[in-house]
Structure formats: C-alpha cells, structure tokens
Amino acid sequence: AQSVTQLDSQVPVFEEAPVELRCNYSSSVSVYLFWYVQYPNQGLQLLLKYLSGSTLVKGINGFEAEFNKSQTSFHLRKPSVHISDTAEYFCAVISNTGNQFYFGTGTSLTVIP
Amino acid sequence: EAGVAQSPRYKIIEKRQSVAFWCNPISGHATLYWYQQILGQGPKLLIQFQNNGVVDDSQLPKDRFSAERLKGVDSTLKIQPAKLEDSAVYLCASSLGGDGYTFGSGTRLTVV
Numbered sequence: 001a002q003s004v005t006q007l008d009s010q011v012p013v014f015e016e017a018p019v020e021l022r023c024n025y026s027s028s029v030s031v032y033l034f035w036y037v038q039y040p041n042q043g044l045q046l047l048l049k050y051l052s053g054s055t056l057v058k059g060i061n062g063f064e065a066e067f068n069k070s071q072t073s074f075h076l077r078k079p080s081v082h083i084s085d086t087a088e089y090f091c092a093v094i095s096n097t098g099n100q101f102y103f104g105t106g107t108s109l110t111v112i113p
Numbered sequence: 114e115a116g117v118a119q120s121p122r123y124k125i126i127e128k129r130q131s132v133a134f135w136c137n138p139i140s141g142h143a144t145l146y147w148y149q150q151i152l153g154q155g156p157k158l159l160i161q162f163q164n165n166g167v168v169d170d171s172q173l174p175k176d177r178f179s180a181e182r183l184k185g186v187d188s189t190l191k192i193q194p195a196k197l198e199d200s201a202v203y204l205c206a207s208s209l210g211g212d213g214y215t216f217g218s219g220t221r222l223t224v225v
Contacts, residue, residue, distance in 0.1 A: 004155075034214075036216075041221070042218055042219075043117075043119075043204055043216040043217050043218040043219045044156070044204065044206075044216040045216075046214070046215075090155055090156070092155075100158050100161065100169060101146075101156070101158065101214065103155030103156050103157075104155050105153070105154055105155050106153075106154070106155055
C-alpha cells in the first residue's frame with residue numbers, strides 16, 4: 001500500500017512571497033503523484049501531476065512540483081503567491097498498477113495581504 | 114466537457130435519519146469513486162465502481178452505507194441510519210484511467 005505525509009498542516013505566507021508545501025510518500029512500487037487544491041466549499045481541482053519523464057512538473061496557476069525519487073518527495077512550490085491562492089492543498093499518490101488514490105491530510109495555505 | 118455532477122450540495126439531517134447522494138460522472142468514464150472527507154482530513158475512499166460492478170468497497174461501513182451504480186452511469190450513495198460521525202463532505206470522482214481523475218464539488222452532510 002501507499003501512504004502520503006504532508007508535513008505542514010498550516011502555512012501562512014505574505015502575498016508575493018515564495019512558498020513550498022512539503023509532501024513525502026511511501027510506496028514499495030512505482031507511483032504517480034498529484035497535487036490537488038480545494039477552495040472553500042468546493043471539490044478538488046487538479047493542480048499538477050507526475051506520471052513519468054521530467055521530474056519538474058508545471059501546473060496551473062503558476063505552481064510547480066519536483067519529484068525526488070531518492071527522497072520520496074514531491075514538494076509543491078510557487079515563486080510568488082497571491083491572495084487567491086488561499087486554499088487547502090492535498091498531495092496524493094496512486095501506484096502505477098493500482099486504481100486508488102491515497103491522500104495526505106492536507107496543508108492549509110493562507111496568504112496574508 | 115461537462116464535469117462530475119453531484120447533488121445535493123448541502124444536507125442537514127438528524128441522527129438516525131437516512132440520506133442519499135447522487136453522482137453523475139463524466140460521460141464515458143467507466144470508473145466511479147465515492148470518497149468521504151471529514152473536516153481536517155484528506156479524502157478517504159469509500160467505494161469504487163468499474164462500470165456497474167464494485168471493484169473495492171473494503172472501507173465502506175456496510176452496516177449503514179450502501180452504494181449502487183445500476184446502469185454503469187449514475188451512482189447513489191446512501192446512509193441509513195446516519196450517525197454524528199458521518200458529518201463530512203462526500204466527493205464523487207470519475208476516471209478513464211489512473212491519471213484522469215475528475216472530482217465533483219461534493220455534498221456537505223451535517224448530522225445533528
């Protein structure tokens with residue numbers, strides 16, 4: 001089975017500052033990795049995903065993430081955050097032979113004006 | 114393409130009552146999932162369908178939860194009787210394959 005650990009439950013950051021949301025995973029097989037964003041009272045929206053190829057993945061809204069196999073990490077970054085980025089962010093993993101997502105517990109990003 | 118549709122958006126019921134949620138996946142998506150997201154936690158898979166068959170329901174509390182996808186398209190999730198701890202957002206998702214998940218907006222259930 002797979003598991004996901006999001007090390008920070010809450011991350012406050014000032015507007016236009018950079019941010020990194022950390023995600024580590026555990027799996028005995030190859031995996032696909034995802035970041036989802038959830039705005040208040042809404043469902044999950046895919047930010048980006050890593051399936052194979054380049055370890056640096058670019059997503060929507062200026063976010064990017066880097067897959068590091070040796071450190072089993074998939075940290076999400078944005079060089080300059082905006083107020084509208086305030087939301088809950090979930091890292092998720094699925095094995096390349098499986099069909100079930102395993103989600104982390106989420107990181108609440110609050111952008112301070 | 115149209116997204117995953119869920120209804121209702123919100124539901125408040127008293128404990129021991131029953132409730133049902135509905136999901137209409139993206140057209141052509143054979144796989145449908147129901148997730149439970151308790152406040153402050155990540156979504157947890159309740160049940161997975163492949164067409165109209167159940168693939169995984171190992172985490173579904175079968176004494177009170179049931180789900181069906183009779184024609185391999187729409188799905189309903191039912192809770193009977195509801196408990197306070199069932200208060201959560203219930204998310205439906207559909208996919209074509211392992212990298213094509215789309216989530217609905219969810220149904221927020223409050224049990225009082």
